[in-house]
Amino acid sequence: MGRTVRQLQKGQGLVEYALLLVLMAVIAILALNISGVSTSDLFNQIKTGIEGEDDSCKPLAEAGDEWESSKDKFWHGGIEQQQDGYKVCPLCGGLLPGFSDSDYQLDLSGVTVKNTNATWNGYGITFRAENGANGLNGYMFEVEKVNKNNPTRIYFSKWVNGVQIKPYIKMYYLPSDIDWNNPPDMSVKVEGNTFTAYMNGQQVLQGSDKTYTEGGAGVFSNAGTELSFSDFLINPLNCPEVK
Amino acid sequence: MAFEESPDLKLYKDGLPAGLPDPSRKQRRIWAVIIGLAIVSLLLMILNMAQDGTLAILAGTGEITGIIYDDLGNPCEAEIFVFGTNLSARSDQNGYFQLKGVPAGEQIVIIAYRNSGHEHAIHVTAGQMIDMGKIHFQTEDFLNGWSHTP
Numbered sequence: 069m070g071r072t073v074r075q076l077q078k079g080q081g082l083v084e085y086a087l088l089l090v091l092m093a094v095i096a097i098l099a100l101n102i103s104g105v106s107t108s109d110l111f112n113q114i115k116t117g118i119e120g121e122d123d124s125c126k127p128l129a130e131a132g133d134e135w136e137s138s139k140d141k142f143w144h145g146g147i148e149q150q151q152d153g154y155k156v157c158p159l160c161g162g163l164l165p166g167f168s169d170s171d172y173q174l175d176l177s178g179v180t181v182k183n184t185n186a187t188w189n190g191y192g193i194t195f196r197a198e199n200g201a202n203g204l205n206g207y208m209f210e211v212e213k214v215n216k217n218n219p220t221r222i223y224f225s226k227w228v229n230g231v232q233i234k235p236y237i238k239m240y241y242l243p244s245d246i247d248w249n250n251p252p253d254m255s256v257k258v259e260g261n262t263f264t265a266y267m268n269g270q271q272v273l274q275g276s277d278k279t280y281t282e283g284g285a286g287v288f289s290n291a292g293t294e295l296s297f298s299d300f301l302i303n304p305l306n307c308p309e310v311k
Numbered sequence: 312m313a314f315e316e317s318p319d320l321k322l323y324k325d326g327l328p329a330g331l332p333d334p335s336r337k338q339r340r341i342w343a344v345i346i347g348l349a350i351v352s353l354l355l356m357i358l359n360m361a362q363d364g365t366l367a368i369l370a371g372t373g374e375i376t377g378i379i380y381d382d383l384g385n386p387c388e389a390e391i392f393v394f395g396t397n398l399s400a401r402s403d404q405n406g407y408f409q410l411k412g413v414p415a416g417e418q419i420v421i422i423a424y425r426n427s428g429h430e431h432a433i434h435v436t437a438g439q440m441i442d443m444g445k446i447h448f449q450t451e452d453f454l455n456g457w458s459h460t461p
Contacts, residue, residue, distance in 0.1 A: 095348060
């Protein structure tokens with residue numbers, strides 16, 4: 069025999085509740101998408117919240133044996149691991165392999181530089197970046213000494229298809245109490261559309277752009293400098309202190 | 312409901328008592344909420360499509376042209392591409408370029424020469440040609456460690 073009217077009504081009720089749930093989930097996902105909040109970030113925040121604060125301050129990624137070389141028609145090479153750290157040849161750079169996220173804090177430490185030219189000395193950090201089919205896409209924070217006659221400058225710039233966009237997102241000069249000959253540790257906090265750079269713990273520059281919302285991170289050197297560093301860490305935001 | 316808790320049949324000797332809840336009323340309310348949520352999700356979907364450019368593709372495409380000059384004022388062979396798309400073109404010896412099939416709406420056009428680039432925000436209208444005019448690079452554009460020699 070067929071099902072009773074009550075059974076049919078009960079089944080229909082379940083379909084309606086399922087529809088309600090699906091629509092609410094769709095609205096939540098679309099609303100997050102429109103507001104620019106990454107669902108994976110949100111999931112990670114909830115996850116780390118449940119797991120406890122200690123875990124949330126573990127590095128998301130750190131320098132290891134391998135780097136994704138930026139070598140192409142423009143960049144001359146990647147990053148080599150040394151006994152006591154890493155070496156970046158002039159106009160070379162690399163990204164930490166397999167890492168991509170939206171908000172994080174980057175810490176480059178133990179920096180020494182050897183200037184191979186009298187001009188275009190400098191180094192920096194790439195973030196929300198990827199080695200695309202046509203070249204580098206993403207952002208850079210750089211400290212750059214053009215030559216002995218010009219003050220050392222610091223700036224955020226944007227790269228699209230291996231091309232550096234001018235004018236820079238934000239540029240300023242290296243504070244006088246930071247000695248170029250004793251290269252500072254460098255940190256960049258990437259949060260939403262705002263990027264904040266620190267040198268030896270001191271905030272030196274803040275810029276903002278909304279082109280790229282996520283991507284990897286890495287280290288690079290300018291055309292006249294061979295860079296060495298001991299460590300490069302990608303940390304979650306809001307950990308105890310920016311070093 | 313347990314059998315013992317069932318209402319007595321005497322209660323119904325004169326037919327169904329007045330004021331019993333109408334089961335279809337609750338159902339109607341649920342459907343009103345479902346329709347409301349469906350409308351909200353449709354609006355959000357349209358907003359989402361407008362944000363990621365899908366709506367612009369549906370709206371049609373236009374064309375952009377312009378002439379590019381280097382920092383010395385000479386026409387140059389530069390690369391032109393539209394951010395977030397695979398569209399690109401190269402200007403000819405006279406610096407002239409034409410790029411067809413650009414999705415309608417707000418677009419960012421990048422003009423690149425010797426590894427430096429300029430961003431231009433333009434509004435593309437379906438079926439129309441936008442003339443970006445004369446675009447000049449400046450000496451400062453090539454003040455970097457790699458493109459100071461052509």
